[in-house]
Amino acid sequence: MAQDKKFVEDITPMDVDFAQWYTDIVKKAELVEYTSVKGCLVIRPYAYAIWENIQKILDKRFKELGHENVCMPMFIPESLLNKEKDHVEGFAPEVAWVTHGGNEPLEERLCVRPTSETLFCEHYANIVHSYRDLPKLYNQWVSVVRWEKTTRPFLRTREFLWQEGHTIHATAEEAIKETEQMLNVYADFCEQALAMPVIKGKKTESDKFAGAVSTYAIEALMHDGKALQAGTSHYFGDGFAKAFGINYTDKENKRVFPHQTSWGVTTRLIGAVIMTHGDDSGLALPPAIAPVQVVIVPVAQHKEGVLEKANELYTRLSKLYRVKLDSSDNSPGWKFAEYEMKGVPLRIEIGPRDIENGVCVAVTRHNREKTIVALDELESKVGELLTAVHDGLYAKALANREKHTYRCKTMDEIKERLEKDGDGFVMAMWCGEEECEDKVKEVTGVGSRCIPFEQENISDVCVCCGKKAKHSVCWGKAY
RNA sequence: CGGGGUGUGGCACAGUUUGGUAGUGCGCUUGGUUCGGGACCAAGAGGCCGCUGGUUCAAGUCCAGUCACUCCGACCA
Numbered sequence: 001m002a003q004d005k006k007f008v009e010d011i012t013p014m015d016v017d018f019a020q021w022y023t024d025i026v027k028k029a030e031l032v033e034y035t036s037v038k039g040c041l042v043i044r045p046y047a048y049a050i051w052e053n054i055q056k057i058l059d060k061r062f063k064e065l066g067h068e069n070v071c072m073p074m075f076i077p078e079s080l081l082n083k084e085k086d087h088v089e090g091f092a093p094e095v096a097w098v099t100h101g102g103n104e105p106l107e108e109r110l111c112v113r114p115t116s117e118t119l120f121c122e123h124y125a126n127i128v129h130s131y132r133d134l135p136k137l138y139n140q141w142v143s144v145v146r147w148e149k150t151t152r153p154f155l156r157t158r159e160f161l162w163q164e165g166h167t168i169h170a171t172a173e174e175a176i177k178e179t180e181q182m183l184n185v186y187a188d189f190c191e192q193a194l195a196m197p198v199i200k201g202k203k204t205e206s207d208k209f210a211g212a213v214s215t216y217a218i219e220a221l222m223h224d225g226k227a228l229q230a231g232t233s234h235y236f237g238d239g240f241a242k243a244f245g246i247n248y249t250d251k252e253n254k255r256v257f258p259h260q261t262s263w264g265v266t267t268r269l270i271g272a273v274i275m276t277h278g279d280d281s282g283l284a285l286p287p288a289i290a291p292v293q294v295v296i297v298p299v300a301q302h303k304e305g306v307l308e309k310a311n312e313l314y315t316r317l318s319k320l321y322r323v324k325l326d327s328s329d330n331s332p333g334w335k336f337a338e339y340e341m342k343g344v345p346l347r348i349e350i351g352p353r354d355i356e357n358g359v360c361v362a363v364t365r366h367n368r369e370k371t372i373v374a375l376d377e378l379e380s381k382v383g384e385l386l387t388a389v390h391d392g393l394y395a396k397a398l399a400n401r402e403k404h405t406y407r408c409k410t411m412d413e414i415k416e417r418l419e420k421d422g423d424g425f426v427m428a429m430w431c432g433e434e435e436c437e438d439k440v441k442e443v444t445g446v447g448s449r450c451i452p453f454e455q456e457n458i459s460d461v462c463v464c465c466g467k468k469a470k471h472s473v474c475w476g477k478a479y
Numbered sequence: 480c481g482g483g484g485u486g487u488g489g490c491a492c493a494g495u496u497u498g499g500u501a502g503u504g505c506g507c508u509u510g511g512u513u514c515g516g517g518a519c520c521a522a523g524a525g526g527c528c529g530c531u532g533g534u535u536c537a538a539g540u541c542c543a544g545u546c547a548c549u550c551c552g553a554c555c556a
Contacts, residue, residue, distance in 0.1 A: 019550065027490095034548065094555075115556095148555070149480060151548095155556085162556070217556095229556060266556050299515050333516040340516095351515055361515080478555090 011341070013280045018224040025274055026153045029283045029342050039151035039158030043267065046342065047154075049291035050270055051161060055141060057193050057288065058163065058265070061185055067137040067165060072119040074142070075110040080118045084243040087117060090210020094146045096158075112145040117211065117236075117262060120166040121244035124258075131170050131250045134258060137178075139165040154271030155228075155479050162266035168258050170250070172237065175259035179235040182263040183216045186231035194269065195286040195393035196220050196276045197401055198230055199425070199474055201450030206434050209262075213237040219449045219474060221401045222275035225423030227449045227476035230272050233263035271479075276397050277366070283343025284366050286393055287386040294382060295339045296325040299332045299351030310350050313360065313378065317348075320379055321386070340365060345389040346382065348373075366392045401425065409459045414444040414475075425449070425476050429469035431462035439464050446475040 011028060012020040026032055031047035043051065059069070075098060082088050095111040113119065120138065128134065141163045148156050165182060169175040183200060190196045198218035208215035212234040220230045238257035241247065247255050277284040287293050294317055298310040307327055314325040324344075326335050332349070339347055349361040360378070362371045362385055373381045404424030406417040414426050426446050430436060440463065441447045451471045462469045 017550090023549075036547070038547065090555095144556090146555075150550095150552095150554090160556075232556070264556070268556055297515095300513095302514070329514090331514055331516085331518055333514085333518080335517085336515095337517045349515065353515075 011280060011282060014223065014278075021278075021280070022271075022275060023153070025278055025283055025341075031270070031274075032153045037158070039148055039156075041153055041157055043161070046291055047270060050273075050285070050289050051267055053289040053291065054193070054265075054269060055163070058185075058189060059139075059141070061189070062139050062163075062165065065137075065181065065185070067139045067167075069140060070138045071140050071142065072113070072116045072123070074113050076113055076116075076118055077108050077110055079108060080122060081111055083118065083121075084211050084240055087211035087240075091115065091146075094148065096145050096147050113142075114144055114146045115262075115264075116140070116142075116144075116164055117166065117240060118244070120168075120262075121240050121246060121260075124168050124241075124260075125244050125246045128168060128246055128248050128258060130248055133248060135167055135169040135174065135178075137165075137167045139163055152271075154267055154274070157267075160266050160268070162264050164262060164264045167261045168241075168246070169260070170248075170258060172259045175237075175261050176235055179214075179216060179233045179261045179263070182261070183218065183231070183233040186233070186263070186265055187218050189265075190218060190220065190230055190269075190272075191394065193286065193288040194273055194276075195288075195390050195397060196230070196272060197394065197398045199450065199452050200454075201452040201474060203232075203450055204434075204437055204448045204473075206437060207448060209234045211236065211239060213239065217450050219425075219476070220272055220276060221404060221425055221476070222272070222479070223278070223400060224275070225404050225477070226479055227425065227474075228268070228272050228275070228479045229449070230269060231263070231265040234261060236260040236262065277393050278343070281337075282341030284393060285343035285345060287345045287390050290343065290345050291322060292324045292339075292342070292344050293322045293386060294324070294346045294348060295335075295344045296323065296348045296350065297332055297335045297339070298325075298327060299349055299354075301327060303352050305355060306350065306352060309355050313348060313350060313375075316378060317382060321382060336363075346385050348382075364389050364392070366396065407456075407458050409463065411440065411443050411463055414440075414446065414463070418444065418446070423477050425474050427452075427456065427458060427472055427474060428463040429457075429459050429461060430471055430473040431465055431467045432470040433462075433465070436462055436464035440475065444475075446477055449474045449476045449478065 011024045014021045030044050033042040033044060035042055091114045095114050098110040099106060143159050143161050145159045148158055151157050167178050187198050187200050190198045198220045200218050203215040203217055214235045216233045218230045220228050222228050238259050240260050241257040247257050250256050296310050296314055298306050301307050310325055314323055317323045345365050347363045354360050358375050359372050362373045364385055366389055406424055407427045408414045408417060437448050452474050456472050458472055460469055
């Protein structure tokens, strides 16, 4: 049976204070620890294991699609950063600078990469000469530094882990296709691995990446009704190629410019998972990325045969799943609460009574439902229950998003809905003018998140100026 | 960057108003009893009171500065 009772007393309930709830989870589930440098956190083993699972799944997918991993340096000379005007304007305000080597001032200061377009461009200029050299489909898993003013664990830190894909193609068509493909890879990953529904769309001109021709993003809605950008994919055209002097000789023996893309996801995804699935008992992790998918809790483990049986279950399940057996001398109740806090998708309880009956008790984290499982069908049942957890998490997240998606025709309506039903996604029409985009934000508080690929006709006119509408736009308050 | 809050054993906090022997709970260690939703008893260990300077016979407490964390805004993955 599902229960609403809260077993963990030291997590601030979400409804009381969502921000505090988030901070509590992040600390109590042992995901991060602060250090003496603002915005630079220790990603603890449990959180890093989540990141490793994210990496494993995505890295495999990237490689299936022909990408290769590389590793660029972490320093960018100022002159290199300055080569593309829009790009440097976008990033200069938040880069960290290295000015000394040992005690000697450097002749040219170096920035710690906030992103690596410039490094990839410098490299591509060196290695791309002929159409035969194209495409190059590169990716790197590294950390980057952006000197943010306010920081929050996973959501905004000064150093963060990510992957950045950088590709270079002979034609615009091919590069655009790559941009779209990778956005789809991210969206599929969010839905299939993170059990998190996302809206795919295009960023408005004012919101696109510094130096890009167009930026695409996936947007997810967190439990508090705020939007979180979960991944981006950019099409650069030949702007960077021109700025960095990358060109090649095509089949007709003409010098031409190639077309580029970049795309990335970050450890912010961990924050997204927390805020999408977590509840007042703690984290709830989707099985695909959970470091521990199944925890086995022996009950009355001092009694004869209990630990032996628990070990037997462990051995059987370890062949198929990531399993942990907790035979510490903490009480069972303590263990139940502990692994719920850590978001372990499935708990198996095994005690003397169960052993007598040839069964064990399985409890799914997201709804605390108990299932009696016959030991001779343990492996298959566990598989089914893990699938059920994934589906349950997804359904819950989707239902929350639907509940907090408001289709509005006027700005007054937007304000009313937000006031009445809380923050959420607002779907409303837009004429395409930046002036209206700004005004909607000013008046209603929600900014443009993206222009969804799946367009819907809410009305014929712009929600702001009343002129003919060009797109439906997804608006929201963002993290 | 603007506005608030907080820094005291590993964690959560009290003590600061009114200066005078550094406390409580949890956790930790050891031993024992427990064990189907955060068990209990007993005995222990553990603190440059964020940092720097000042006032004072005396500073966790008063003053100045500084750093960090955190929350709410603006900006950003």
